[in-house]
Amino acid sequence: MDEEKMRDTVRDLLSTGKVASVIGYEKGELGQGARPCIITSPDDADRLILTPMCKHNLTVYLTLEPPTDPEKKKVALIVKGCDARALIQVLQERGVERDDLVILGVPCTGMIEPDKLYQEVIEDDILEISEDGDTFIIKTRDGEQTLKKEDVLFDECLTCTYPTPLMADVMLGEPVEPRGGEASDPTEGMSAEERWAFWSDKFSKCIRCFACRQACPLCFCEVCAGDSLKPNWVKRSVNLSENTMWHFIRAFHHAGRCAECGACERACPVGIPLMTLNKRMAREAEDIFGYSSGTDPEAKPLLGSFKTDDEEDFIQ
Amino acid sequence: MAEDDFEPKIVAFLCNWCSYAGADLTGTSRIQYPPSVRVVRVMCSGRINPLLVLHALQQGADGVLISGCHPGDCHYIQGNYFARRRMNLITRLLEYVGIDSGRVQMSWVSASEGPKFADVIKKVTEDVRKLGPNEQFVREV
Amino acid sequence: MDAVLKKDRLDELITKLGYEVIAPVRKGTTVSFETVSKASDIAWDYANSVVPPKKIFFPQTEELFAFDGKTIAERTPETIKRMVLGIRPCDARSFAILDPLFTKDFKDPYYIRRRENTVLVGLACAIPGRNCFCTSLGAGPFDTTGLDLLLVDMGDRFLVRSVTEKGKTLLTENEELFEEATDEAGTADEIRERAESAIKRTVDVSGLPEKLKTLFDHPVWEDMAQTCLGCYNCTYLCPTCHCFDIQDEVRGRKGRRIRVWDSCSNPEYTLHGSGYNPRPGRKNRMRNRILHKYQYYPDNFGVIACVGCGRCASNCPVGLSIVEELSTLGGI
Numbered sequence: 098m099d100e101e102k103m104r105d106t107v108r109d110l111l112s113t114g115k116v117a118s119v120i121g122y123e124k125g126e127l128g129q130g131a132r133p134c135i136i137t138s139p140d141d142a143d144r145l146i147l148t149p150m151c152k153h154n155l156t157v158y159l160t161l162e163p164p165t166d167p168e169k170k171k172v173a174l175i176v177k178g179c180d181a182r183a184l185i186q187v188l189q190e191r192g193v194e195r196d197d198l199v200i201l202g203v204p205c206t207g208m209i210e211p212d213k214l215y216q217e218v219i220e221d222d223i224l225e226i227s228e229d230g231d232t233f234i235i236k237t238r239d240g241e242q243t244l245k246k247e248d249v250l251f252d253e254c255l256t257c258t259y260p261t262p263l264m265a266d267v268m269l270g271e272p273v274e275p276r277g278g279e280a281s282d283p284t285e286g287m288s289a290e291e292r293w294a295f296w297s298d299k300f301s302k303c304i305r306c307f308a309c310r311q312a313c314p315l316c317f318c319e320v321c322a323g324d325s326l327k328p329n330w331v332k333r334s335v336n337l338s339e340n341t342m343w344h345f346i347r348a349f350h351h352a353g354r355c356a357e358c359g360a361c362e363r364a365c366p367v368g369i370p371l372m373t374l375n376k377r378m379a380r381e382a383e384d385i386f387g388y389s390s391g392t393d394p395e396a397k398p399l400l401g402s403f404k405t406d407d408e409e410d411f412i413q
Numbered sequence: 414m415a416e417d418d419f420e421p422k423i424v425a426f427l428c429n430w431c432s433y434a435g436a437d438l439t440g441t442s443r444i445q446y447p448p449s450v451r452v453v454r455v456m457c458s459g460r461i462n463p464l465l466v467l468h469a470l471q472q473g474a475d476g477v478l479i480s481g482c483h484p485g486d487c488h489y490i491q492g493n494y495f496a497r498r499r500m501n502l503i504t505r506l507l508e509y510v511g512i513d514s515g516r517v518q519m520s521w522v523s524a525s526e527g528p529k530f531a532d533v534i535k536k537v538t539e540d541v542r543k544l545g546p547n548e549q550f551v552r553e554v
Numbered sequence: 555m556d557a558v559l560k561k562d563r564l565d566e567l568i569t570k571l572g573y574e575v576i577a578p579v580r581k582g583t584t585v586s587f588e589t590v591s592k593a594s595d596i597a598w599d600y601a602n603s604v605v606p607p608k609k610i611f612f613p614q615t616e617e618l619f620a621f622d623g624k625t626i627a628e629r630t631p632e633t634i635k636r637m638v639l640g641i642r643p644c645d646a647r648s649f650a651i652l653d654p655l656f657t658k659d660f661k662d663p664y665y666i667r668r669r670e671n672t673v674l675v676g677l678a679c680a681i682p683g684r685n686c687f688c689t690s691l692g693a694g695p696f697d698t699t700g701l702d703l704l705l706v707d708m709g710d711r712f713l714v715r716s717v718t719e720k721g722k723t724l725l726t727e728n729e730e731l732f733e734e735a736t737d738e739a740g741t742a743d744e745i746r747e748r749a750e751s752a753i754k755r756t757v758d759v760s761g762l763p764e765k766l767k768t769l770f771d772h773p774v775w776e777d778m779a780q781t782c783l784g785c786y787n788c789t790y791l792c793p794t795c796h797c798f799d800i801q802d803e804v805r806g807r808k809g810r811r812i813r814v815w816d817s818c819s820n821p822e823y824t825l826h827g828s829g830y831n832p833r834p835g836r837k838n839r840m841r842n843r844i845l846h847k848y849q850y851y852p853d854n855f856g857v858i859a860c861v862g863c864g865r866c867a868s869n870c871p872v873g874l875s876i877v878e879e880l881s882t883l884g885g886i
Contacts, residue, residue, distance in 0.1 A: 125873040126867075126873065126875040126877075126878055127684070127685055127867050127868065127870075127873055127875050131873075132781070132872050132873030132874075133781040133872050133873075134781065135780045135781060153871075153872060157783065158781070161783065161784065162784075162835070162836070212583075220684065221754065284509075287511075289508075289511045289512075289513055290511065291511070292509070292510060292511030293510065293511030293512065293549060294511070295511070296510045296511060297511075297549075297550075302584075302586075304605060304614065304790050305786075306785050306786040306787050306790050306791075306817075307785050307786060308783070308785035308786070308787050308871055310785070311783035311784050311785040311871075312783055312785070312871045312872075322464065324822060330464055330468060332552075332801070332803055333799065333801045333812075333814045334553070334615040334801075334803060334812050334814060335614045335615045335814065335815075336553060336615060337550060338471060338550045338551060338552045338553060339552075341471075341510075341549075341550040342467060342468075342471055342550065345467050345506065345510075346464060346467070348506055349463055349464075349467075349502065349503060349506055352502045352506070353502075360871075363871065364783075364785065364787075364871035366584075366604050366605075366787055366791060366869040367584055367586075367604055367605070368582055368583050368584050374509075374510075377509050378502070378505075378506060381502060381505050382502070385501060385502075385505075386498070399498070400495070400498055400499060400502075403491065403494035403495055403497070403498055404494075405484065405485065405494065407494065407497055407498060407501070408501065409484075409497055409501070411500065411501050411504050411505075411514070411519070412497075412518075412519050412520065412521070413518065413536070472805075554803045554804070554805055554808065554809055554810055
């Protein structure tokens with residue numbers, strides 16, 4: 098990832114007025130390394146960074162609130178491979194207009210999971226992180242430490258299939274080959290009782306903070322089914338029944354739409370393995386219908402289309 | 414735990430033009446079928462929001478049946494094709510989380526298939542009876 | 555009054571008291587306050603739980619009464635005796651901050667009854683968390699506000715310091731399980747000094763409530779809330795956030811009335827029936843949250859509604875830092 102090129106591009110876009118704002122990353126305060134940042138002045142371009150700690154999916158800011166700006170100012174945003182996939186899916190669903198965006202694509206070799214890193218290095222001692230092939234070189238106050246990428250990357254990144262953004266106006270780096278491989282599933286080989294025991298245990302922990310929903314670029318219904326009062330799908334009480342309903346709603350609504358970026362699982366404060374559930378639905382969409390979300394902005398949505406010979410093995 | 418004398422409560426969403434008419438024919442033909450089913454008539458199986466299926470289970474239904482016109486014969490041309498995709502995915506979601514997808518079934522019953530409707534209900538009732546009462550994520554109130 | 559409790563006698567104490575014991579339990583990577591039956595279930599080496607122990611006195615979902623079309627069955631507030639064992643000083647202090655709210659104009663029977671029947675046994679912090687800033691709010695890793703007893707972990711034993719009469723009574727009524735303190739107090743002081751100096755995050759809140767009165771219309775709120783996602787993490791995980799909603803859950807003629815946590819981050823919180831929302835954007839809602847905790851609450855109850863536990867900052871999905879926000883506001 099080319100940080101200098103990113104800053105130059107951003108400075109140019111803002112000073113020429115091609116965009117009104119840029120959504121990027123800045124240095125974080127709290128053991129998270131980087132955090133999202135929205136700037137409007139070219140002088141702030143130097144605030145933006147591009148490091149292996151830039152884990153957030155910035156596409157969420159395009160759909161977070163219904164558009165209130167009648168002038169619809171243009172926005173530039175930085176997207177990694179998975180973020181671009183979410184963006185393409187949002188475009189497919191007409192959540193944003195392509196013409197309102199300048200896409201700065203970042204081919205990505207993986208993002209560091211902060212907790213994994215802070216097991217090895219004290220957070221406050223880190224001065225700089227650089228990459229060297231399959232390792233990260235962490236410069237600290239005491240010297241240098243080399244860590245294998247596979248030990249500190251997010252699980253999602255270790256099995257990434259779309260590291261290079263499939264859509265970009267400017268590419269801030271060289272294309273990256275997918276790592277490939279299957280994500281591990283803790284419920285593999287479990288019986289139905291064991292599955293229910295596993296998932297009901299996880300759903301019981303949910304506090305319905307909706308961080309998963311708010312962090313997800315693809316959750317942008319005007320009235321979320323989890324909030325809806327007419328009809329009232331999910332009551333306000335927090336217990337296994339309502340939590341299960343909430344997670345079912347979310348998993349089903351993301352079948353064939355989820356970009357598998359992992360933002361939901363990262364946002365969850367109580368550690369529910371949301372990606373395991375979402376990835377399973379994504380695999381079902383691929384296996385049954387041959388549909389991969391977020392790859393073609395002109396494709397028809399999975400559940401908004403059909404084939405007359407769709408599989409019906411589930412009908413006995 | 415399955416109890417053989419437990420009478421399952423099945424919520425059946427039947428499309429107005431085919432399945433509901435077929436069920437009606439079953440009745441007028443005096444063909445017997447288990448009293449487990451509670452029918453909800455909808456205009457088309459494509460109207461079924463998958464959340465309705467989950468809602469039925471959450472409210473205590475032991476099983477849910479969605480029945481529509483045969484593919485290619487939908488009164489509204491395409492509705493059952495959409496329904497088919499949705500039901501495929503919802504049954505897989507339930508299965509993955511450990512809720513036996515035998516509880517949620519789909520069938521194609523046309524307006525002239527009186528006996529078939531009875532067979533479908535018999536089958537669904539037996540399948541759900543074996544699975545036992547639904548206790549997994551039933552609502553508290 | 556100081557005493558020593560050998561760790562291997564803790565089970566005896568739990569059994570003798572017969573209280574329900576709630577303590578930090580580690581499940582996977584997260585720690586939460588759960589009912590325990592033996593001392594070995596307790597995670598003594600935790601920084602802090604994700605969900606704060608306010609859920610013990612103020613549960614996320616609480617049934618007030620149930621009805622069936624003929625009768626109303628009111629839930630009597632509980633009177634069982636409880637011990638919260640291993641709560642951090644910041645969390646105990648949060649109860650001292652919440653008490654005036656739940657006892658002022660309307661005496662909340664549910665909160666009060668639980669609170670009266672619970673003894674709080676705290677665990678002093680030897681290693682503060684990354685985002686702790688309790689010392690900036692007049693608290694600290696060995697603060698005793700809100701506690702009945704304070705434990706200091708000394709390896710194979712605890713130094714036990716009584717704070718309130720309730721705590722002292724617990725010691726004297728069970729004195730056969732405790733030993734005399736010898737030189738533990740000195741070691742405890744060293745631990746305290748190390749812990750206090752290890753707290754990296756500080757913010758000056760003197761004069762902040764007054765300052766905030768002048769900042770309602772300031773443009774700073776726009777920038778501050780720009781990247782906020784609008785989830786409810788900060789409010790639900792905050793030990794002093796206490797907003798709630800009361801809902802009826804009805805089916806036919808049967809139902810119940812419940813109290814549930816609510817969050818001012820939720821746009822629905824202020825949504826009028828007409829569809830108008832006086833707090834339409836994240837900027838309005840974030841401003842409200844900060845003003846409530848750092849201006850309105852001190853105005854009403856004389857204390858800032860924050861204990862410096864840092865949970866809001868640690869768990870914010872986009873890395874927003876309350877310490878940074880308070881510094882910015884104080885510096886305007």
